[in-house]
Every structure is written in C-alpha cells, then in structure tokens.
Amino acid sequence: MRRNDHSQKMNSPGILGIPHEGVWIYAIAMILVALFIVLPHVTSSYIVSVILTLFVYIGYAVSWNIMSGLTGYVNFGYSLFLGIASYTSVILIIDYKIWWPFGWILGGLSAVTIALALGGIMLRLRGSYFAIGMLALLLGIKLLYTSKYLSPMTRGGYGFAFIEPLSLNAMYYALCFLSLLCIFIAYKVITSTFGAKLIAIREDEEGVGSLGINATGNKIAAFALSAFLGGLISSGHIAFQNYIEPESAFNMHWTIVPIVMVLLGGPGSVWGPVIGAVILTFVEEFLWSHFTQAYMMIYGAVMILLVMLMPGGIIEWLKGRGTLPKIRTI
Amino acid sequence: MSSVLLEVQNVTKTFGRLVAIDNLSLSVEKERITGLIGPNGAGKTTLFNVIAGVLRPDRGKVFYNGADISHLQPYQIARMGIGRTWQLIRIFSKMTVMENLVIAANLKEGNEYQKAMEMLELFGLKNERDNYAGELSVGQQKILSVARILMFDADLMLLDEIAAGVNPTEQIKILDVIHELCDQKGKTFLIIEHDMDVIMEHCDKVICMNFGEKIAEGSCDKIQNNEKVIEAYFGT
Amino acid sequence: MQIIPILIEGLLLGALYGLAASGLSLVFGVMTIINVAHAEFIMLGAFITFWLWFFLKINPILTIVISMFVVFMFCIFIYRITIRRIIGEMQLVSLILTFAISIFLWNFAQVTFSSTFRSVDYSLGSIGFLDTYFSMNKVVSFIIVSVIIGGLHAFLKFSRIGKAIRAVSQNPDIASISGINIDRIRMFGFGIGGALAGVAGSLIAIQWSIYPLMGQDLILKCFAIVAIGGLGSLPGSFIGGIILGVAENLGTRYLDSTLANIIAPLLLILTFLFWPQGLFGVEERVD
Numbered sequence: 001m002r003r004n005d006h007s008q009k010m011n012s013p014g015i016l017g018i019p020h021e022g023v024w025i026y027a028i029a030m031i032l033v034a035l036f037i038v039l040p041h042v043t044s045s046y047i048v049s050v051i052l053t054l055f056v057y058i059g060y061a062v063s064w065n066i067m068s069g070l071t072g073y074v075n076f077g078y079s080l081f082l083g084i085a086s087y088t089s090v091i092l093i094i095d096y097k098i099w100w101p102f103g104w105i106l107g108g109l110s111a112v113t114i115a116l117a118l119g120g121i122m123l124r125l126r127g128s129y130f131a132i133g134m135l136a137l138l139l140g141i142k143l144l145y146t147s148k149y150l151s152p153m154t155r156g157g158y159g160f161a162f163i164e165p166l167s168l169n170a171m172y173y174a175l176c177f178l179s180l181l182c183i184f185i186a187y188k189v190i191t192s193t194f195g196a197k198l199i200a201i202r203e204d205e206e207g208v209g210s211l212g213i214n215a216t217g218n219k220i221a222a223f224a225l226s227a228f229l230g231g232l233i234s235s236g237h238i239a240f241q242n243y244i245e246p247e248s249a250f251n252m253h254w255t256i257v258p259i260v261m262v263l264l265g266g267p268g269s270v271w272g273p274v275i276g277a278v279i280l281t282f283v284e285e286f287l288w289s290h291f292t293q294a295y296m297m298i299y300g301a302v303m304i305l306l307v308m309l310m311p312g313g314i315i316e317w318l319k320g321r322g323t324l325p326k327i328r329t330i
Numbered sequence: 331m332s333s334v335l336l337e338v339q340n341v342t343k344t345f346g347r348l349v350a351i352d353n354l355s356l357s358v359e360k361e362r363i364t365g366l367i368g369p370n371g372a373g374k375t376t377l378f379n380v381i382a383g384v385l386r387p388d389r390g391k392v393f394y395n396g397a398d399i400s401h402l403q404p405y406q407i408a409r410m411g412i413g414r415t416w417q418l419i420r421i422f423s424k425m426t427v428m429e430n431l432v433i434a435a436n437l438k439e440g441n442e443y444q445k446a447m448e449m450l451e452l453f454g455l456k457n458e459r460d461n462y463a464g465e466l467s468v469g470q471q472k473i474l475s476v477a478r479i480l481m482f483d484a485d486l487m488l489l490d491e492i493a494a495g496v497n498p499t500e501q502i503k504i505l506d507v508i509h510e511l512c513d514q515k516g517k518t519f520l521i522i523e524h525d526m527d528v529i530m531e532h533c534d535k536v537i538c539m540n541f542g543e544k545i546a547e548g549s550c551d552k553i554q555n556n557e558k559v560i561e562a563y564f565g566t
Numbered sequence: 567m568q569i570i571p572i573l574i575e576g577l578l579l580g581a582l583y584g585l586a587a588s589g590l591s592l593v594f595g596v597m598t599i600i601n602v603a604h605a606e607f608i609m610l611g612a613f614i615t616f617w618l619w620f621f622l623k624i625n626p627i628l629t630i631v632i633s634m635f636v637v638f639m640f641c642i643f644i645y646r647i648t649i650r651r652i653i654g655e656m657q658l659v660s661l662i663l664t665f666a667i668s669i670f671l672w673n674f675a676q677v678t679f680s681s682t683f684r685s686v687d688y689s690l691g692s693i694g695f696l697d698t699y700f701s702m703n704k705v706v707s708f709i710i711v712s713v714i715i716g717g718l719h720a721f722l723k724f725s726r727i728g729k730a731i732r733a734v735s736q737n738p739d740i741a742s743i744s745g746i747n748i749d750r751i752r753m754f755g756f757g758i759g760g761a762l763a764g765v766a767g768s769l770i771a772i773q774w775s776i777y778p779l780m781g782q783d784l785i786l787k788c789f790a791i792v793a794i795g796g797l798g799s800l801p802g803s804f805i806g807g808i809i810l811g812v813a814e815n816l817g818t819r820y821l822d823s824t825l826a827n828i829i830a831p832l833l834l835i836l837t838f839l840f841w842p843q844g845l846f847g848v849e850e851r852v853d
Contacts, residue, residue, distance in 0.1 A: 074658055076665070121839060128600050128657045129838050132789050136831035139786055143831075147824040193442065196433045200422050207420040209404035210382060210413070211434040212482045252782075256669060263662070293677040300670030307663045308651055 077134030159245025266315030413479025423464025469500025580811020611767025
C-alpha cells in the first residue's frame with residue numbers, strides 16, 4: 001500500500017522489541033502475563049471464554065499478518081487452512097483417539113501440507129489474482145467438505161457435536177501459550193533477513209530475483225508458516241466450540257475479522273495485529289451482546305474507514321507521530 | 331591470459347513480429363571492462379535481460395564460466411555470480427541502505443551485517459547507513475546498486491547506464507570503483523553506455539549493436555573509426 | 567434427458583450470468599479496479615424489485631427500470647465518497663476497500679431485511695419447445711438481457727459518454743489530454759456497472775428466490791466469468807457467462823448441484839493459472 005511507509009531500521013534493541021529505555025513497558029507486560037495465568041482461577045468461565053477468544057483472534061491476526069502483511073499477497077482464503085486444520089484435529093482426536101496436543105499439531109501440519117501443495121500454484125498469481133483465487137479455493141474446498149464425497153469422514157454439511165478431552169481451563173492455557181508462540185515467531189520473522197526479503201518482495205518482486213533471492217520459495221515459506229500457525233490455533237478454537245460443520249469451520253468470518261484487526265493495528269508490524277485483536281475482540285464482545293446482528297456491518301464500515309484514512313494502522317500512526325520509535329521490532 | 335567468462339552463442343529473441351536480438355554472438359573476457367553500445371532500440375537491455383534470465387532466448391545459448399545458463403531463473407543466475415543493475419534504478423526505497431545491502435547477502439554464515447559495513451566503507455556510504463534508500467541522491471543510489479550485487483560476490487556485473495544522470499563527481503567515483511573492482515578484485519564488467527567518452531576512456535573492448543545484431547567488436551580505437559558504427563549512430 | 571433443452575436452459579441462464587458480470591468488467595476497464603462489492607449491487611437490484619412488487623404490487627418487469635436507476639444513483643454515491651479517493655493507489659487497496667464495502671452491504675441487508683429467503687410470486691407461464699417446457703420468465707428474461715446488451719453496445723459505440731468511457735478504458739492519459747473529465751467518466755462507469763448489476767438482480771428475482779447473502783454466492787461466478795472472458799471485455803463477459811451457464815446446467819442435470827457449484831471456482835482458478843488474459847483480455851496495466 002503506497003501510503004504505508006515501511007521505512008524502518010533493522011536494529012534489535014531490547015527484548016521482544018522493547019527498547020532498553022522502555023523498562024516500564026516490560027514491567028506492564030509481566031503483570032499482564034501474570035494476570036492471564038491467574039485469571040481462570042479468579043473469574044467466571046464466561047470471562048475465561050472471552051479471553052480465550054482473544055487468544056484465538058491474536059493467533060489468527062498475527063499468523064495472517066506473517067504472510068499477507070509482509071508480502072502484500074492478501075490471502076482472502078485464510079479460512080481454508082483453519083477449516084482443514086479443524087477437521088483434521090477433530091477427526092483424529094475424536095475418531096482415532098489421538099492425544100489432543102498431537103491432534104492439534106497434526107491439524108496444523110495438515111494445513112501446512114495443503115499450503116505447500118497449493119502454494120507453488122497459487123503464488124504464481126499476482127496480487128489481486130492471488131486474493132481472488134484463494135477466495136475461490138476456499139469456496140471450492142468448503143463445498144468439497146460439504147459434499148457427499150467426504151462425508152464418511154466429515155459427516156457432511158450438517159456437521160457433528162463432540163467434546164475433546166480437555167477442560168476449559170486447559171484450553172485457555174493452551175491457547176494462551178499458542179498465541180504467545182505466534183507473536184514470538186512473528187517477531188523472529190519480521191526482524192530477520194527472511195522478513196526483510198518478504199518485505200522486499202512486496203516492494204519489487206521481479207527485482208528481488210536479481211539479488212539471488214528466490215521469491216517463490218520465500219513466499220511459499222511464509223504461506224506455509226501462516227497456515228501452520230493458523231491451523232494450530234484453529235484446532236484449539238474448534239475444541240472450544242464443541243461443534244464442527246463446514247459452514248462455520250470455513251466461514252469467511254475467521255478471515256474477515258483478523259484482516260480488520262491487522263489493518264487496524266498495523267499490517268507488517270509485530271504488535272499491530274495484537275493491538276487490533278485486543279481492541280476488536282472487546283468491541284465485538286460488546287457489540288455482539290447489544291447489537292447482535294449489526295456488528296459485522298460495523299466491521300465493514302470500520303474497514304472502509306481504515307483503508308481510506310489510516311492504511312498503516314495504529315502502529316504506523318503512532319510511529320509517524322513519534323510516539324513510538326521507528327524500528328521494525330515493534 | 332584471460333579467458334572468456336560469459337559467452338553468448340547465436341541468441342535470437344523475438345516478441346511477436348519484432349526481432350529484438352538477431353542471431354547474436356559475443357564473448358566477455360574475464361577481468362576486463364567490456365562496453366556495449368548502440369543506438370536506442372538496438373536490443374542492449376533485452377540482451378541483458380536474456381543473460382540475466384529474465385527472458386528466455388528463442389534460439390541460442392548463454393554460457394557462464396562454461397556452464398549453460400540459458401534456461402535458469404534469474405535468482406539462480408544471480409547466485410552463480412552474475413549481478414545486474416537497471417537503467418531506471420531499482421532499489422528498495424522504503425528500506426534503509428543497510429537493509430538493502432543485508433538482504434542481498436544470501437550468506438549462510440550470518441555475517442551479513444559485517445560484510446554490509448565493509449561495503450559501506452568501500453563505497454563511502456557509511457553516513458547513510460540508516461537512511462532510507464529512497465532519500466539518497468541518484469549517484470548514491472547507483473553506487474548502492476553496485477554495492478548490492480557485490481554483497482553476493484558477483485563476479486560478472488552487467489551495468490545498464492550506470493554513469494548516466496549523475497553529476498561529474500559521482501560519475502568519477504562510480505568509475506573509480508569499477509576500475510578498483512576490476513583491477514584489484516578481479517571482477518568483470520559488461521556495461522551499457524551512451525556516453526562515448528566514458529566508453530572510450532574506460533573500456534578494454536567495445537561491442538556495438540544495432541537492430542538486434544552485433545555490427546562491430548574490437549578495441550576502442552577500432553570501433554571509433556568503424557564505418558558501420560558511425561552509420562548506426564549518425565546515418566550515412 | 568435430452569441434451570438440447572439442457573443446453574438451451576444453460577444459454578438462458580448464461581446470458582443472465584453474462585449480464586450480471588458485465589458491470590464488473592466495465593468497471594475494471596474504466597478504472598482498473600476489481601469491485602468485490604459488485605454482487606451486492608446485484609442483490610440490491612433483486613431486493614428493490616421484490617419490495618416494489620411486494621409492497622406496491624408493481625409488475626416486476628416494470629420494476630427493472632426503477633431498480634436500474636436506484637442502483638445507478640447508489641453507485642454514484644459510493645464512488646464519490648469512497649472509491650474516488652483511492653483511484654491512484656495499488657490494486658490491493660481497492661480490493662480491500664471494495665471487499666469492505668461488500669461486507670458492509672450484505673450485513674446491512676441481513677440486518678435490515680432478515681436472512682429469510684423471499685420469492686417474487688410472478689409467473690408468466692411456460693412455453694413449449696422441443697418436447698419440453700421452458701418457464702416463460704426465463705425466456706422473457708433472456709429477451710430483456712438481449713435488449714440491454716444491445717442497448718449497452720449502442721450506448722458505448724454511439725453516445726458521447728459511451729465513447730468517452732471507451733477512451734478512458736483504453737488509455738486514460740490520452741483521454742484526459744483530449745479534454746475528457748476522467749473522474750466524471752469513471753463515476754458514470756461505476757454507476758452504469760452498478761445499473762447493469764441491478765438489472766441482473768431484478769431478473770434473478772423474477773426467476774429464483776432471493777436472500778441477503780446471495781451476493782456472496784454470486785461474486786465468485788462473476789469473477790470466473792470475467793476471468794474467462796477477459797477483464798475489461800464486455801463481449802468476453804457475455805460469452806464467459808454463457809459458458810458458465812451451460813457448464814453449470816450440465817453439471818446440475820448430469821451430476822449433482824454441489825459439483826455444479828464447484829465449477830465456477832474451479833474454472834476461475836484454472837483460468838487464472840493457465841489463461842490469465844481470458845478470451846478478449848485487454849492489456850493488463852501494471853501497478
């Protein structure tokens with residue numbers, strides 16, 4: 001996006017992007033982490049569910065950003081990976097009695113497999129064609145899962161209920177861990193040469209080849225990573241929902257909302273998606289309980305305003321104002 | 331005794347009915363600066379694109395150090411040691427000078443930063459390290475383009491009008507760097523230039539193209555007095 | 567089942583598909599923007615026809631004119647407050663913007679109209695041909711589509727605005743030097759694209775049930791059609807529409823409806839990969 005000024009410096013101060021001067025931010029982070037750990041024991045399960053949903057959205061937003069925020073290849077078909085991972089993990093855990101952490105990991109791996117298989121093909125498409133192509137792929141695969149051809153495994157369009165053998169609190173901690181993992185990996189990618197190459201691909205994909213950078217290989221790697229992390233989170237997410245069906249597992253909602261979160265927070269940054277996820281999870285919770293139907297409409301309106309007025313998101317706005325240092329680690 | 335580093339063998343490249351390169355053969359000797367001249371539309375940049383792998387020759391082959399690179403991808407050719415720059419500068423303007431250098435490194439050992447610092451020293455860009463590449467002057471950007479292809483140890487450098495559009499001081503600097511790299515580091519250059527003074531003063535050998543064909547090849551003096559070359563540039 | 571009636575049905579369906587997609591092609595031609603919200607305009611046209619028939623008992627065929635006009639004005643409005651501002655930006659910006667507009671519109675429709683399916687109860691009977699009966703609604707729709715295609719073609723060829731639209735589509739720089747107000751023409755182009763969508767929506771309302779999410783189901787078909795026909799080409803989108811219509815109908819009759827619905831996304835991906843310029847693709851302007 002032209003107006004998104006990604007002029008950044010690749011120094012690496014401090015820990016997880018926090019400059020040494022910002023010790024107080026570090027302290028607040030520690031308090032927050034402690035709070036998250038203690039939470040399930042001091043509040044109701046409703047609040048635990050809300051924070052759990054927050055972890056899920058953080059995970060989705062951060063992993064979507066790793067691919068699309070950096071390379072500029074907007075993946076409108078993200079739910080594809082989420083749905084595949086959900087189904088794989090549920091079927092393995094429920095039908096084949098696999099221990100749930102392995103089930104979740106295999107769910108993530110199934111998403112990666114699809115990403116690797118399709119990545120080479122889909123990433124040959126430029127910009128808008130890739131975005132629309134992924135949308136088409138999502139629809140096609142959703143139809144496949146709904147159809148009678150896969151229904152011996154998937155139970156077709158109506159889906160089925162299930163309970164995975166872990167408690168709400170266990171899910172909470174697992175997703176807390178997974179979302180932190182996503183943030184950590186995002187930080188590692190964005191501050192590394194790999195991340196710089198991805199950004200360079202967005203700047204000038206053809207020119208990048210003349211520097212010996214294999215653009216396709218790097219794109220596929222980012223694509224697969226985004227699929228893996230999203231798949232892991234999705235396996236946890238579906239465990240929480242106790243019901244799986246193609247319409248909800250592959251629903252555009254799980255793509256649209258993370259995209260708005262990334263746009264709001266700041267595409268291409270480490271913490272932007274997190275900030276966006278935090279803000280919008282609570283907004284969604286509030287809207288959903290008061291304006292059950294209208295909240296998606298409001299998402300659409302917010303997205304329109306963001307694209308027109310603040311395409312770099314909150315992080316770029318803060319950096320432009322000087323409130324945040326212009327380093328790539330944030 | 332220098333041997334041939336790059337050999338173009340009977341290459342033809344057409345775009346529909348337009349024949350951009352017509353059965354062209356040439357060779358570039360190691361550790362020399364070879365000039366490539368010709369009027370606009372002669373096919374010089376197209377030739378660069380074929381050598382660099384951006385375009386595939388319809389007929390003929392390109393050999394680098396004896397290996398056939400005709401059908402390789404651009405990034406593979408770059409990794410073999412061929413670097414190129416463009417007429418219209420193509421650097422990552424929204425990344426810093428340092429970042430531009432570091433991502434060109436492709437080193438496995440991880441000392442990209444160190445090598446980049448060396449480059450900055452060599453090219454006098456140390457002060458610009460954390461500035462956005464887009465903020466440099468044209469001359470500095472051209473120098474940066476050359477520095478980048480050195481980051482991955484390019485032995486053959488294809489420079490497209492590297493001296494054009496820069497002020498005289500910068501031009502001198504660029505050419506000094508080229509000579510230093512050629513004489514002291516053993517690099518080979520194939521440069522496209524329109525400025526005849528630059529060609530005559532700095533090239534060991536000159537190849538002239540017109541309408542996709544090679545019409546003359548030889549030392550600077552020979553080329554200067556070559557009838558066909560004069561005709562190509564000035565008409566009869 | 568005999569194949570000829572199936573082909574004819576496919577043709578009737580396909581022509582409508584072609585009309586539905588034509589607006590998308592036109593808009594891309596005149597401003598190089600892929601309007602993801604296009605199918606929502608189809609949905610709007612459908613609902614306008616439905617409400618006019620339901621509340622005011624107007625003959626659905628007549629509502630087409632109103633729907634065309636209303637969607638036209640609505641699109642002009644949308645162009646002025648959003649699209650115009652991002653014209654020079656990269657294609658992805660407009661993609662995300664129109665995507666956002668589409669999200670807003672179908673959710674707005676869902677909230678305002680509720681998601682139940684609705685049908686316009688209006689039948690013109692059926693007509694017998696080649697041993698089968700075809701719904702007269704479909705035949706009339708085909709005739710209307712043909713009239714509109716003809717009208718559109720004449721408009722683009724002979725009218726001043728139409729010629730300006732073609733000029734801007736082919737070469738905006740030269741067009742602007744020639745004194746054409748590019749912004750205004752783009753605005754008209756967007757409006758006309760919407761109007762075409764609106765008409766298609768009205769015609770759909772006369773033949774099938776409508777619902778707020780129908781745009782979401784239609785948009786991929788529109789993309790597939792435009793991909794096959796070539797972005798920016800109107801004859802291409804009609805031919806593409808017919809190809810898809812016939813293919814889907816064959817799929818529905820000989821296979822099952824799920825597989826028939828996979829045809830559109832599948833064709834889209836295959837076309838993107840192996841035939842990106844489509845039938846009559848205009849030259850892709852680089853970002």
